[in-house]
Each structure stands twice: as C-alpha cells, then as structure tokens.
Amino acid sequence: MQHLLEVNDLEVKFGLRFGDLTAINGISFSLDKSERMGLVGESGAGKSVTGFAIINLISKPGFISGGRVMFNGRDLTALSDEAMRDIRGNHISMIFQDPMMTLNPVLTIGTQMVETLLAHRSITRTEAKSIALEKLKKVQIPSPEKRLAQYPHEFSGGMRQRIVIAIALLTDPEIVIADEPTTALDVVSQVTEKIAVMYAGKIVESGPTDQVVNDPKHPYTQGLIKALPGSLQPGAKLNQIPGMMPTLTDIPPGCAFNPRCPLSDTICRQQEPPFIIINGATRRVACHMAKPDPSNGTT
Amino acid sequence: MIKTWQRFKASYLLFSFKQDKTAIFSFVVLLALLVTGLLAPVFSPYDPYDPANIDIMNSELPPAWMEEGEKAFMLGTDIQGRDLLSTMIYGLRLSILIGCGAVILQGVLGVVVGLLAGYLGGKIDAVLMRVADIQLSFPYLMVAIFISAIFQVAFGIGQYEDLAVPLLIVIIGLSEWPVYARTVRASVMGEKNKEYVEAARVIGLNRWRIMFRHVLPNTMTSVLVISTIQVANAIMSEAALSFLGLGMPVTKPSLGSLIRSGFEYIFSGSWWITLFPGVFLVLLVMVINLLGDWLRDVLNPKLYKG
Amino acid sequence: MTSDENGLLALKQVVKHFDISGGLLDQLRLEKGKITRHRTTVKAVNNVSFTIAPGETFSVVGESGCGKSTLARTTLGIYPPNSGKILYRGERIDNKNAQQMLPFRRKMQMIFQDPYASLNPRKTVMQTLEEPVVFHNPSISSGQVKDRVAAVMSNVGVDPKWAGRYPHEFSGGQRQRISIARALMVDPEFIVADEPVSALDVSIQAQILNLLMEAQEQRGLTYMFITHDLSVVEHISTRVAVMYLGTLCELSPAKALFNSPRHPYTQALLSAIPKLGRKKSGHIKLKGEVPTPINLPTGCVFHGRCIHADQRCVEEIPEERTVENKVSVACHGVEEGRI
Numbered sequence: 001m002q003h004l005l006e007v008n009d010l011e012v013k014f015g016l017r018f019g020d021l022t023a024i025n026g027i028s029f030s031l032d033k034s035e036r037m038g039l040v041g042e043s044g045a046g047k048s049v050t051g052f053a054i055i056n057l058i059s060k061p062g063f064i065s066g067g068r069v070m071f072n073g074r075d076l077t078a079l080s081d082e083a084m085r086d087i088r089g090n091h092i093s094m095i096f097q098d099p100m101m102t103l104n105p106v107l108t109i110g111t112q113m114v115e116t117l118l119a120h121r122s123i124t125r126t127e128a129k130s131i132a133l134e135k136l137k138k139v140q141i142p143s144p145e146k147r148l149a150q151y152p153h154e155f156s157g158g159m160r161q162r163i164v165i166a167i168a169l170l171t172d173p174e175i176v177i178a179d180e181p182t183t184a185l186d187v188v189s190q191v192t193e194k195i196a197v198m199y200a201g202k203i204v205e206s207g208p209t210d211q212v213v214n215d216p217k218h219p220y221t222q223g224l225i226k227a228l229p230g231s232l233q234p235g236a237k238l239n240q241i242p243g244m245m246p247t248l249t250d251i252p253p254g255c256a257f258n259p260r261c262p263l264s265d266t267i268c269r270q271q272e273p274p275f276i277i278i279n280g281a282t283r284r285v286a287c288h289m290a291k292p293d294p295s296n297g298t299t
Numbered sequence: 300m301i302k303t304w305q306r307f308k309a310s311y312l313l314f315s316f317k318q319d320k321t322a323i324f325s326f327v328v329l330l331a332l333l334v335t336g337l338l339a340p341v342f343s344p345y346d347p348y349d350p351a352n353i354d355i356m357n358s359e360l361p362p363a364w365m366e367e368g369e370k371a372f373m374l375g376t377d378i379q380g381r382d383l384l385s386t387m388i389y390g391l392r393l394s395i396l397i398g399c400g401a402v403i404l405q406g407v408l409g410v411v412v413g414l415l416a417g418y419l420g421g422k423i424d425a426v427l428m429r430v431a432d433i434q435l436s437f438p439y440l441m442v443a444i445f446i447s448a449i450f451q452v453a454f455g456i457g458q459y460e461d462l463a464v465p466l467l468i469v470i471i472g473l474s475e476w477p478v479y480a481r482t483v484r485a486s487v488m489g490e491k492n493k494e495y496v497e498a499a500r501v502i503g504l505n506r507w508r509i510m511f512r513h514v515l516p517n518t519m520t521s522v523l524v525i526s527t528i529q530v531a532n533a534i535m536s537e538a539a540l541s542f543l544g545l546g547m548p549v550t551k552p553s554l555g556s557l558i559r560s561g562f563e564y565i566f567s568g569s570w571w572i573t574l575f576p577g578v579f580l581v582l583l584v585m586v587i588n589l590l591g592d593w594l595r596d597v598l599n600p601k602l603y604k605g
Numbered sequence: 606m607t608s609d610e611n612g613l614l615a616l617k618q619v620v621k622h623f624d625i626s627g628g629l630l631d632q633l634r635l636e637k638g639k640i641t642r643h644r645t646t647v648k649a650v651n652n653v654s655f656t657i658a659p660g661e662t663f664s665v666v667g668e669s670g671c672g673k674s675t676l677a678r679t680t681l682g683i684y685p686p687n688s689g690k691i692l693y694r695g696e697r698i699d700n701k702n703a704q705q706m707l708p709f710r711r712k713m714q715m716i717f718q719d720p721y722a723s724l725n726p727r728k729t730v731m732q733t734l735e736e737p738v739v740f741h742n743p744s745i746s747s748g749q750v751k752d753r754v755a756a757v758m759s760n761v762g763v764d765p766k767w768a769g770r771y772p773h774e775f776s777g778g779q780r781q782r783i784s785i786a787r788a789l790m791v792d793p794e795f796i797v798a799d800e801p802v803s804a805l806d807v808s809i810q811a812q813i814l815n816l817l818m819e820a821q822e823q824r825g826l827t828y829m830f831i832t833h834d835l836s837v838v839e840h841i842s843t844r845v846a847v848m849y850l851g852t853l854c855e856l857s858p859a860k861a862l863f864n865s866p867r868h869p870y871t872q873a874l875l876s877a878i879p880k881l882g883r884k885k886s887g888h889i890k891l892k893g894e895v896p897t898p899i900n901l902p903t904g905c906v907f908h909g910r911c912i913h914a915d916q917r918c919v920e921e922i923p924e925e926r927t928v929e930n931k932v933s934v935a936c937h938g939v940e941e942g943r944i
Binding site for chain 1: 807810811814818839860879881
C-alpha cells in the first residue's frame with residue numbers, strides 16, 4: 001500500500017567552514033491519510049529541520065544530502081521550485097513555532113488570507129473571503145467578519161496562533177506540519193496515534209503512541225518519560241537524564257546516546273545500533289540493549 | 300591578553316574577513332594610508348610647513364613624468380612651490396586627525412545622551428531627543444560659519460591658524476552627535492527590558508552602574524558600525540568646509556584645502572594640484588566605507604543568525 | 606508577633622497598573638467635536654494579597670498575560686506598586702529608596718525564564734557571579750570571591766574551570782544553572798523564580814527542578830514560583846495561588862487544590878492538564894476569550910466565561926474568603942454554595 005507521505009533515509013547536512021555537519025542522519029517514517037504522528041525530541045534533535053526538509057525549505061548553508069521524501073508517489077526532494085510551491089500552497093502546510101513568522105504585521109489578516117488563496121486558486125476575491133471566514137469560524141475565532149479587518153498585533157497570543165492554524169488550513173492541505181519549540185511529550189501523547197522519538201538527528205524509537213509511552217523500549221524514551229513531573233509523588237526527586245544532548249559538532253561514535261545512557265556497554269561506544277523490530281513490525285527501536293521479538297530479526 | 304588573541308583568532312569576525320577580498324583590500328589600503336599619514340614626517344620627501352623648503356620659483360611644476368616636470372617633485376608642486384606629494388601626506392594626516400577627533404567627540408556626546416535618553420526615558424528622553432532633533436535641523440555649514448565667525452571676532456584671524464584643528468573637530472563633532480544619540484537610544488531601549496538588566500536591578504545595583512557597565516557594552520556593536528561611516532562622513536565634511544574656505548588655512552592645508560587651492564588654477568592647466576589630493580580623498584573615504592559595509596554585514600545579528 | 610502573622614513575605618492589596626497611553630499628543634482624541642484626553646492603562650495586578658511562610662514553595666499559576674510575571678517583579682520592587690503594601694519579615698519594603706533597600710536585596714533574589722536573555726552576553730561567568738558578592742561586600746578579598754564563585758558553581762553543577770567563558774558558550778540548561786548560581790551568590794532567603802523551566806527541554810527541566818529543590822533543602826530557601834505548567838506546580842508546591850486577569854481566584858495548599866479545585870476557573874485550568882498516555886477527557890471548555898487587562902470586566906473578572914455566573918457576579922467583585930482549612934476562594938458561587 002502506498003503511504004501518503006513516506007520519508008526514506010532522509011539526510012540533511014549543513015555546510016560550514018570546518019566541513020559538513022549532519023543535522024538529520026538517515027531518518028525514515030511514513031504517514032497515512034488522516035493519521036496524526038508526533039515527532040518528539042529535545043530542541044536541537046532535528047525535529048524542525050525534518051519539518052523544513054519535507055517541504056524542501058532548508059535554507060543555506062543546509063541542504064538535503066540524501067534520501068527521498070515521497071508524497072503521493074512523487075519525490076519532493078527532486079521537484080522544481082515551481083512544483084514545490086504548488087505542493088506547499090495546496091498540499092502540505094506548516095505551522096511555525098512563532099506565529100509572527102507566518103503573519104505579516106503590516107497587513108490585515110483578511111488581506112493575508114485572501115491573497116494566499118488567490119495565489120493558489122483561480123477564484124474570485126468574494127469567494128476567497130468566504131473561505132477565509134469559514135476557516136476562521138473553524139478555529140473558533142469569535143466574530144470573524146470583524147476580525148478579518150484587523151492586524152496581527154490586535155490579537156492575543158492564543159488567537160494569533162489560531163489564525164496561523166486557519167491560514168495553514170486555508171487551501172485544505174493533505175498534510176499539516178506543526179512545529180513546536182520544546183519537548184511537549186505529554187501533549188503529543190494525547191493527540192497522536194503514532195510517535196517517533198528523535199535524538200541527535202536520528203529516530204531512536206517509533207511506534208503506536210500508547211505503546212511507546214506506556215512501554216518505552218529505548219533508554220532515552222524511558223528517561224524522557226520518567227523525567228516528567230506528573231509521574232511521581234509531589235516533592236520527590238525527578239528522574240533526570242544526566243548530561244545533555246550533544247551538539248552536531250561532537251556527536252559521539254557508536255550510539256549517540258551512550259554517554260548519557262545507564263545501560264551503555266562497549267558495543268554502544270563502537271557501533272551504531274541497528275533498528276530492531278518488535279511487536280510485529282509496528283514498533284522499531286535503535287538500541288543494542290533492546291530485545292527483538294523472537295519471530296522477527298533485525299533489519 | 301593571550302586568551303583574547305586566541306578568541307579573536309577563532310572568531311567569526313576574522314573568518315569572514317579572510318573570506319572577503321574587498322574587506323582585505325580595503326583594510327590594506329586603509330592601513331597604508333593611516334601609516335603614511337600618521338608618520339608623515341618619515342614618508343614625505345619635504346616638510347611643507349618649513350618655509351626654508353619652499354621656493355616660489357618652483358610653483359606650479361607638473362608631475363615628474365611630464366615634460367616640464369622635475370625629478371625632485373614627483374607629483375609636481377602647488378601654487379606656492381611646495382612639493383605636492385609631501386603636502387598631500389601632511390594634509391592626509393590632518394584629515395585623519397580631524398575625522399577621528401570629530402567622531403570621538405560626537406561618539407562620546409551621542410553615546411552618553413542616547414544612553415541617558417533610552418534608559419531613563421520619560422521627560423529626560425523627550426527633552427534630550429528634541430535637542431537632538433533641533434541640532435540635526437541646523438545644517439553643519441551654518442554651524443561652521445557661526446562658530447568660525449564668532450571665533451575670528453573673539454581671537455582674531457592670526458590665532459585661527461593654530462586653533463583650526465580643534466575648532467573643526469568641535470564644529471563637526473557638535474553637528475553630528477545626534478546620529479549616535481539616536482542609534483544608541485534605540486539599541487538601549489531594546490536592551491533595557493532584557494532579563495539581565497532586571498537581574499542587575501534585583502542585585503541592587505544603581506542605575507548608573509547598570510547603564511554604563513551592563514547596558515552600554517551591549518550597544519557597542521551598533522556604535523562600532525556607525526563609527527566607520529561617521530569617520531568617512533567627518534572627513535568629507537572637513538574637506539567640504541575647507542573647500543569653502545571655512546576649514547584649514549592654505550598654510551596648513553588639509554586635503555580639502557589643497558583641492559580648493561588647486562581648483563582656482565585648474566583652468567590654467569595645473570590640473571594636478573586638484574586631481575591628486577582629490578584621488579587621495581576619494582580613496583580614503585571609499586576604503587573606510589567599504590570596511591564599514593563589511594563590518595555592518597558581519598555584526599548585524601539578524602543577518603548573522605540567518 | 607507581627608513577623609509571624611506576616612510570614613516571610615506579605616502582599617497586601619497590591620495594585621500595579623501600567624500607563625501605556627504615551628505622550629500628551631497620543632492621549633488626545635477628537636470626540637463629538639471636542640478634544641478629550643484619554644489614558645490607557647493595563648491593569649496587570651489588581652488587589653492581590655497573600656502571605657508566604659518561611660521555607661515554603663508558593664506557586665502562582667495562570668495563563669500567559671494574567672499578570673503573574675508582573676506580580677513577581679512588583680514583589681521584588683522592580684516595578685513599584687501603585688497602591689498596597691509589600692512586607693518582608695513584617696517590614697514595609699515598597700516605600701524604601703534604593704539605599705534603604707540594599708539589605709533586602711541580599712535576602713531576595715530572582716531567577717528568570719529566558720536563559721538566553723538573563724545573562725549579560727558581554728560578561729564572563731566569573732564577572733556575572735562575582736558582581737553581586739563584591740557589590741554587597743566591598744571589603745571582601747578577591748581570593749574569597751573566587752572561592753565563593755567556585756563553590757557556588759560546583760553547587761549548581763557547572764564546572765568552575767569554565768568561569769572564564771562567556772554565556773554563548775553554554776547550553777540553555779547550563780545557562781539556567783548559572784542564572785541560579787547568580788541568585789545564590791548573595792546567600793538569599795527568598796527567591797522568586799519566574800518560569801525557570803518553561804524554556805527548557807524535559808530532560809533538562811528535570812535537572813533544573815531537582816537543583817532548585819536541592820538548593821531549597823540545603824539552604825532553607827523560600828520560593829515564589831511563577832509558572833503556567835501545572836504538572837510542575839503539582840510536583841514542587843506547598844501552596845498554590847491561581848491568577849486570572851490580575852486577580853487571585855483561589856489560594857490553597859497544593860494537594861487540596863489538585864484534589865478538589867473550587868473556583869470554576871481553577872476547575873477549567875486543571876481539567877486541561879495533559880497526562881502522559883491518557884487521551885483527552887473531561888476537558889472543560891471555557892466560552893469566549895480572555896478579556897484584555899485594559900478594559901477589565903465589571904464584578905468578577907471571570908464572569909464572562911463562567912457557566913455559573915449570575916447577576917451578582919456581573920455587578921459585585923467577589924472577595925477572597927476562606928472556605929475551609931487554608932483554602933480560600935474568591936467566588937460568589939462558592940460562597941453561596943451554588944458551586
């Protein structure tokens with residue numbers, strides 16, 4: 001079966017004065033129609049870069065150095081700028097961390113929404129306006145007719161974020177990529193069906209959300225979940241993962257997580273762990289210490 | 300000291316400098332001009348201020364490679380018979396001196412005013428910035444005419460020659476300080492709401508210490524950037540004033556006064572007296588501006604984050 | 606003894622409004638052919654009173670824009686209050702001048718939200734950390750200062766050999782540790798922490814929260830903790846104050862608040878806490894939008910969004926009333942037994 005979006009071995013590098021840095025190191029995942037997937041990880045793990053890479057918006061000095069992003073059977077990494085603009089306008093939208101990245105402060109939100117629509121569809125201004133109104137209603141903006149004539153600064157932070165969502169939904173895209181600044185693991189776990197955990201530019205664990213959160217297999221996922229304050233008696237010492245995520249310049253050899261890992265062994269310092277498939281191919285873990293299903297082998 | 304040097308060697312500033320051919324070229328030319336100017340007595344073949352070196356018979360000699368030129372005067376002589384090259388090098392020194400002096404004066408004045416206005420805000424801000432607006436609405440030529448007129452009445456023309464340099468520094472310095480004040484004020488208003496300033500207040504530091512020790516160092520990047528442009532501007536202002544006869548006297552010519560003195564003879568064929576100082580001036584101002592542009596690109600945090 | 610009944614720190618009917626109307630020309634408006642003068646004020650904190658006991662962690666929660674950060678800064682005297690009193694160990698501190706405040710500055714410190722803005726980028730860690738000590742003890746020798754800096758740095762988990770580095774050479778979590786070290790340098794009794802972990806990732810957040818709890822244990826610190834993250838609040842607080850539009854709606858011991866929230870706003874807020882692996886359920890949806898603090902609603906500030914609101918709520922501002930053991934709520938409905 002063909003997936004709506006299929007990311008295969010995607011690799012993103014940044015060309016810097018002392019050589020290329022690998023920001024995304026061969027990640028793969030797929031997304032089906034109306035499926036919700038969460039990509040979680042600490043800031044710097046490569047979540048945002050992945051999002052930008054999917055819509056081919058990596059800005060210099062970054063570049064996609066390998067892999068494919070298949071959308072409806074087309075490889076997005078190989079599309080022309082023109083074709084890519086159509087994809088971004090009509091098929092895949094992105095909601096940025098900062099609403100002011102999307103909103104132009106000197107134009108009313110009505111103008112911005114109508115212009116966006118007119119740029120991608122051959123409809124009249126009146127039709128565009130009614131679509132804009134409908135989307136604002138959808139994200140529960142009160143009295144949308146009045147709101148169309150207002151400027152971004154006249155909205156509260158929460159409203160602004162909703163308007164950005166309305167703009168992302170404007171052209172009825174098939175995929176919406178929402179970019180968040182921090183590791184909102186608890187929030188993601190509530191709204192997604194599957195989840196992929198990223199660490200230092202790689203996916204270390206993926207699978208159905210409830211399975212991953214309730215029975216994490218990778219020591220990093222386990223650490224993240226245990227570090228949440230909600231899981232313990234008030235006042236108790238929180239389980240912390242020692243140290244911090246390596247920066248792109250000093251990713252350790254072997255498993256990138258090994259210096260912080262309680263289970264770390266010699267093999268972890270020498271070899272990159274392969275993906276191990278568990279629970280009948282729905283879950284994958286990249287850890288030397290994880291036990292594969294007896295029925296499946298490693299990939 | 301060694302640490303600072305090492306930090307500089309690893310810095311983005313040096314890296315992007317080495318990448319930029321225009322910056323390297325400008326820097327080399329500027330350095331050469333500065334050294335030549337500041338060490339004028341070493342580099343110039345004659346001392347143009349020494350009357351013993353001047354022979355009126357040598358006046359208006361063309362450059363050495365021309366038919367009537369003499370080997371002793373490579374770029375020819377001016378109307379008074381001074382070696383043009385030597386006079387230019389001494390003039391370069393004066394131009395650099397006045398340019399830098401004026402910028403230091405406007406910088407100090409403007410930075411202090413901008414810092415006070417931006418940090419204290421309210422009425423102080425309103426008053427100081429209105430003063431700056433008024434200052435900017437006076438053309439500096441008018442200020443120059445006023446001040447030199449008052450000065451000449453007060454001290455007599457004889458004194459003017461000796462005091463022309465500080466006078467020009469004051470005139471140009473006074474007329475341009477609002478440029479600094481505005482830039483620094485804008486930058487201070489951005490910095491003063493940052494949490495490190497609040498932290499300093501929680502510690503109990505008084506406002507002067509916060510202003511000068513915490514906020515001021517963080518506005519220095521923008522000060523540095525406008526300073527390059529302001530030095531170039533000040534040199535041009537000085538040249539313009541001298542050209543109009545309001546600047547350096549002919550006995551102690553700056554590049555501007557040399558251009559002026561040659562300008563009167565340009566139609567009698569003595570083009571070199573105007574052309575060479577003119578080229579010198581353009582070169583000097585151009586390399587300063589090129590360096591300033593490069594510096595602005597490198598230090599601009601918005602471009603830098605990219 | 607007044608110092609007992611006032612706790613370590615007490616706020617009494619504190620009001621903080623900001624005038625944002627600008628210059629005189631901006632204030633003038635033409636209305637029905639007449640020029641009138643309009644002033645615009647943001648009513649950030651309105652009539653807030655509470656007492657913080659020594660050694661406790663007092664949390665203030667609320668959505669962004671509810672005035673909790675202003676409250677934090679007003680408490681420490683960064684903003685002078687428009688009216689009301691602030692007492693530290695029974696002594697009024699809101700009317701003191703900078704000189705008279707100095708002894709209190711050593712006792713009260715602050716930790717900030719943004720680890721990138723809270724350290725002066727032009728100062729090394731050493732310079733940042735030694736400044737408060739030297740400022741408050743001018744006679745201290747430079748050797749003593751260096752020892753103190755090294756001790757506090759290792760205390761917060763930053764290697765003292767990095768003291769010569771600049772903030773940009775550190776990660777967000779390390780900067781937050783340095784920021785905490787700066788607050789600890791003067792050996793304070795009371796620390797206001799304004800969203801100290803909101804900008805940090807989960808694994809780093811746990812490290813910083815542990816550090817704060819350890820420091821509290823070792824030094825007997827009292828915290829005023831400002832945050833919007835309710836699971837953090839539940840974990841670390843002794844008592845919690847819930848703030849909405851500049852007003853306190855509920856003040857209870859943490860356990861009581863999370864077990865049985867009384868105020869309709871608290872109930873809605875708590876129903877929205879995301880719990881790991883649990884699908885959304887029972888989320889109370891509030892109607893309408895948060896009004897702006899420029900035009901505060903009459904009566905109870907929450908009435909426009911409250912399903913229990915009646916005529917009294919529109920007209921009369923509810924007062925903080927103790928409902929039971931240490932739980933106080935400002936709500937007409939709770940008072941009348943309707944909720």
